[in-house]
Each structure stands twice: as C-alpha cells, then as structure tokens.
Amino acid sequence: MDRTFQVDLRGVVDLLSHHLYASPRVYIRELLQNAVDAITARRAHDQGARAAIRIEPPDVTGDGSLRVHDTGIGLTEEQVHQFLATIGRSSKRDDFGFARHDFLGQFGIGLLSCFLVADEIRVLTRAEGAPAVLWRGFADGRYSVTTEGQQRDDVGTTVTLVPRRDAGEWLRRDTVTELAGLYGSLLPFRVEVAGRAVSGDGPPWQGGAEGRRERLAEYCREVFGFVPFDIIDLAVPEAGLTGVAFVLPTPTSPAARAGHRVYLKRMLLAEGAEGVLPPWAFFARCVIDTSELRPTASREALYEDSLLESTREALGDQLRGWLVRLAGRSPQRLAEFLEVHHLGVKALALHDDEMLRLVERWWPMETNAGRMTLAEFRAQHGLVRYTAQVDEFRQIGAVAAAQGIPLVNAGYIYDTEIVERLPQVESGAIIERIEPGDLSTAFEGLDPGVELAKRPFLQMAQRALDRLGCEVVLRVFDPAGLPAMYLTSRSASFAAELRATRERVDDVWADVLDALARTDEQDRPQLVLNYRNPLVRRVTEIPDPQLVRLAVEGLYGQALLLGHHPLRPADAALLNGSFLGLLNKAVGHEE
Ligand SMILES: Nc1ncnc2c1ncn2[C@@H]1O[C@H](COP(=O)(O)OP(=O)(O)OP(=O)(O)O)[C@@H](O)[C@H]1O
Secondary structure (H helix, E strand, O other): OOOOOOOHHHHHHHHHHHHHHHOOOOHHHHHHHHHHHHHHHHHHHOOOOOOEEEEEEEEHHHHOOOOEEOOOOOOHHHHHHHHHHHOOOOOEEOOOOEEEEOOOOOOOOOHHHHHHEEEEEEEEEOOOOOOOOOOOOEOOOOOHHHHHOOOOOOOOEEEEEEEOEEEEEEEEHHHHHHHHHHHHHOOOEEEEEOEEOOOOOHHHHHHHOOOOOHHHHHHHHHHOOOOOOOEEEEHHHOOEEEEEEEEEOOOOOOOOOOOOOEEEOOEEEEEEEEEOOOOOOEEEEEEEOOOOOOOOOOOOOOOEEEEEEHHHHHHHHHHOOOOOHHHOOOHHHHHHHHHHHHHHHHHHHHHHHHHHHHHHHHHHEEOOOEEEEEEHHHHHHHOOEEEEEEHHHHHHHHHHHHOOOOEEEEOOOHHHHHHHHHHHOOOOOOOEOOOHHHHHHOOOOHEEEHHHHHHHHHHHHEEEEEEEHOOEEEEEEEOOOOOOEEOOOOOHHHHHHHHHHOOOOOHHHHHHHHHOOOOOHHHHOOEEEEEOOHHHHHHOHHHOOHHHHHHHHHHHHHHHHHHHOOOHHHHHHHHHHHHHHHHHHHHHOOO
C-alpha cells in the first residue's frame, strides 16, 4: 500500500535555522520577497496596479504581532491550499518545475523562515474576483483555512506573525526598520515601516549625473568604510547586471576576503559575496544588481554556474579597461594607483599581455641607474640585464654600475617573471639574467708579469681561506675604493648551504648531503681582490705570511658584510680572529 510522507515541521524549521540561514533576521527578507513577487505577478496583468509594502511592527499593531501588507496578486482559496500548505510547492515555477524568470522565490520554503521568530503565521489574502481567505499555520505543523467572516477590501495579502516568546526582539520596530532598509532600500516602489519609507531613490549608480561621483563616494564610505580612489561603472547585459566598482585607496592583501554587495532584482542578496570579480581584482569592492544570476538556496550567495563565470570575466575586462584608459588619460593617477596596488596589477601581468605592457611602461623598478620603468631602461640600454634576487642586486648593483653594466633589480615579488615574460609580448626585448659570479668575467685580469709576481701572495691568501671553501683571485675593477668583493653563483650558494646543514645533521643525512654536494671547483664562491685598490696593492706586498693571512681574512669578512651575505658561525669567528689579530699587530707587543 502506498503511503504519503509525513513532515515534522519542527525538524524542518530546525534544519533551516541551523543549517540554511545564517540568522533569524532573514525572515524579513523572505516576507519582503514574497510581497515583491506578488506585486510583480499582479503588475504582469495590470501595469497600473499600485505597488506598496507596508510593515507594522508590534508597537503599531498593539497586539504584539507584526504585519506585512502588500498590494500584490493575492491568492484564491484553492491556491492557498496548494501553495501555503505544501512545503516545497511554489507558484513561481513553470509547468516543468523551473524557476520563473520574473520572480525572486522559487523553492517554496521561504515562508517557513518566519517560524524562526513566530509560533503562528496568518495569511489573509484576496485575489481579484475571489473572496478573502485566512490561512493560519502553526509551528507544530497544524494549519487551518477559512473564508468565513473574512473581510479584505483590496486585492493583496497581509501576513501576520505572532512572535515566539524568545524572539520578540526580532520584531521590534528599530530592528525591522533596519532590516527592511537593508534588504529593500533599492526596491522600485514604496516600502514603509510604521509609516516611514525605507526604500528610496533606487540604485545609487543610476541617479542623475550631477553630483554623482560625490554621491557614490559617500555611499562607498557608508557601505564599505573607505573613500574610493576611483569609481568604475559596471554593466553586463547578459546577466542583467549594472553596478559600480570602488577602487580601494590603500593596499590590501591579495589573500584578504573580498566581499561584494549583491542585489538580485533590486533586493539585497549578500553583503559580502565572493567570486563576483576575478581573484586578481582584489583592489576593488563592488555593488551590483543583477536579474539573471541565480542565488543559492540559502539566498546568501551567488550560485556558481557558467553565467557567473562569464560575468566574472566580463567584469574583469571592465576593470582592466579602466586601468588601460587611466594610463592613457592620466598617467599621474595611474602612477598613484600602482604605488598602492602594484601587487595586484603585477599578478595580472603574469597572464595578461596588456597588463604586462602597462607594467613595462608605467611601473618604476629599482635599477643601478636609479628608478625607472622597464620601457625607459630598454630605451636607454637595450639589453635588460637583471638579478632575480634582491640580495644579489645589493651585492653587485653598485659595482656593476661602476663597470658600466646597467642592472635591474627583479628580486621583488613577480618582477623576475615579468621581466622573463617581456620577450613574449615585445618581440624586440632582449633579457639576460645576471648572477654575482658572472660579474667577475667583466673584471680585467692582471698584467701577466704582475700575475706571476703575485703568485706567492695568492698562494698564501688561498691557504687562509681554503677551509671556508672560498677561492681567492686578483682582478682589476672599479670603483678603486672597493678593496674586495665576495661573489657567489647560485650553485655555489647552494653548496655552501649544504655544507652548513651537513655540520648540523646526523650521519645518515650527512651521507645524502655529501652526495648532493659534489660541486665543481669553478662553482666555489670567490673573493675577488681589487688590484686597483691601493690598500690591496700594499697587502700583496707584505712578506709576513701571518700578516697576509690576517689581512686576507679581514678583507673576506668586510666583503661579506658589504655584500649583505649571511655570516656563518665560521665566518664570524674568522672575522673576529682577524680583527683582534690585526689590532694586536697594530698596538705592538708588550715590552
Ligand atoms: N505575500 C504573498 N502574496 C501572494 N502569494 C504569496 C505571498 N507569500 C507567499 N505566497 C505564496 O506562497 C508560496 C510559498 O511561499 P514561500 O515563500 O514559502 O516560497 P517561494 O517564495 O515560492 O520560494 P522561496 O522558498 O524560494 O522563497 C509562494 O510560491 C506564493 O504562491
């Protein structure tokens, strides 16, 4: 024998309140939404029908209840049985069960949210040419329907909520005024609470041109709490979407949650919706109204579907277009924008050619010839030589400049990728990555005669630094005032790190690291002594091996410090020993 499902209404309400809706306050949204849908349905037949929603809180009704009156289409007795008494049944679906385009509701459960705050819901309703009907539903699942003795002059519906004992505060005038304003302030007709209108002039971005910018800036300050750097109009006709994006005036973390304000057919859907803009657009907050995007069942977010995806792309294009226009119209403003939001723009430039060109033309990078854009750098020097790490730039930037080698510091976030992507969009761009070790090839060697004469010194110097795995060479380079440079290639610094780690780990790991650490001799870091430096020249002439050792150790330590290299314990000990040794020599022996 077939039976029919029974529904435990308390269980369903519990499910809604704990798992679907974030807060009981949504009951106002659901009531407003039903009234709006009923008005929409009526106006489909009768365009001139009055459209108004009137909310009376308990201090107006005087009997502790809250009433919502609408001038909508109303329900016949048959419809009351059909739609109000059946959970999941909705008049807003077509014959195939699809949500009908014009309406906000679709699931047939919204009215149940009133049970989050009420023990009893009364719906007194009258449709055109039909008698008034009263439906009473109770939280325990009982309901009754009657037409007897019911009186209602106008077509429309009045929903009355009899509050639950613990929920009175949700029905209070101030709470209801705030909530009705929150959800319904953009509705295109009058919504009032206790006689005071809470709906106003429609979407702020649709008002007249005069004072528009100030109005929108003020709106942004109220809603998002900042004065926008700029305001960008948004429109995606396929999604029935209009709105504005506000550009943040201060930097924000790309990882921060970017909440946008979303209206659906003029009713607030979410105050902090995510996924409206592409992730790279973290510098903007937007407020939009859409008629085509779909809400999730909780009506607190947008449903992720292909329309939302294409809308997100279209909005991204509009933000990108704004940036490109700004570059053309007001480079100074663009520079200010980049100063604040370069991270977002650079992240975008990794995948977007137009943004890459924008960064190339407008973002000043650090170079050893002062700050300049990549475009300026290319115009002046042609070849873009760059270091991929800030430390490397610190180590060799000044010396490279002295050798006449212009160098870009591409060590900051995204910069290396940007420089390396440049030849893909600018066919003429040539780039070359420079490592500190490469610089020694730009230094002059010594005269062969001098080279031979200095060999004994070099041998002594090499012995001093052998245990640190460092090679000592003599070269001639500018500036003459710089006695020595410590140069290391990437593989040499990797090997040095391995050595340092090896000293700290047990045997098993030490063997593994040894296997990795087979570094070529030429990969050893170098201490390059500058034969153009007068002090170095004198050091190469010292006959005393012990003093040579102390001097070379001292130069090694100084080169490490000047180049911002990390000091290992062995380096610090060596520097200390050299300093004290030299001091000892300088003050002479005790008599
Ligand atoms: N103010 C009203 N005027 C006319 N009909 C109403 C009104 N409120 C509710 N109804 C009827 O009751 C039905 C059920 O309403 P309910 O709010 O539970 O669901 P819904 O609005 O259809 O969908 P959703 O759950 O997505 O909000 C509606 O489909 C509508 O037919």
